[in-house]
Amino acid sequence: MATGQDIPPDMEPVYQYPESLTSRFTHYCPGCTHGVIHRLIAEVIDELGIRERTVGVAPVGCAVLAYDYFNLDFCEAAHGRAPAMATGIKRVSPDTVVFTYQGDGDLAAIGTAEIIHAANRGELITTIFVNNAIYGMTGGQMAPTTLPGQVTTSSPGGRDVRMAGWPIKMAELIGVLPGAAYVTRQAVLDVPGIRRAKQAIRLAFRVQLAGLGFSMVEILSTCNTNWGLSPLEALEWAKAHMVPYYPLGDTKVADAVRALMEQA
């Protein structure tokens, strides 16, 4: 943290280390946007003043150690089961603010049933869904979200949709469920997008605080290591290839959420 440098008295802090993050050095690859998403969640929790009553549920995937990085109460769920665990925590302890943090392998493959039913039941939880179009942790295999033609270690000739089906659009799928109050897709691929993603995360938590229903923010993220690109090239690749297939924006804004948005 801040070293012995002197801060002139008329300088005001405009960015400081969030209290909701521990000082641990993350194991994420250099330039991996999992780190950006962690930071945004922590900033939102700080700004909403809910750190002491928030419980996170970590996934299996590269974010498996998220509990070490957030300065919050945290649980670790079995692969894909974070929404089920979050449901239990929220139901027995309704005053807690509960969120899951899940990758696309976790949420859209092995955990598809859990997320769909949690959303459909309108559980008062928030899901942060990190879509990087690949299984990062296990070595870059094809995920349900892998793009048509995308080369991965398990689709060396590119994803063949006749064999493997089409990349699954979770924000659209969850958005049609009546229990889902707020569902949106954002991206952390440039500064304006990161700012918008933070606004969306804040709204998702506010939806939970207001008891309006299930909320989910899908976030297009990078895995430069398994995409075989530099961190900067990965941002550009995601903009060029992921954003056209996975359009950004809200897929569900319930009327009550719209009213909440107007309250600023």
Next chain:
Amino acid sequence: MTAKGMVIIDENRCKGCGLCLAVCPVHILKLADGRFNTRGYRPVEITDPEACTGCAMCAIICPDVVFTVYRRRARRGQPAPPPTG
């Protein structure tokens, strides 16, 4: 000391990914040459601290929370606007 802004770099958190270099609007960030941090990465350095505007773009893109950013108060008693939000 006329700089509009100031960054403090927690260099041992830096992984040398280079993302901040690409977004700094005044191009004053670079990776160290021939010098490594405790994790073995080339940490980010600031080349011209006087040119920093305190925009906090570097802090917004950095996945590893390396930067603390300060901005000079525009007028006495007037708080600087928040960077994100």
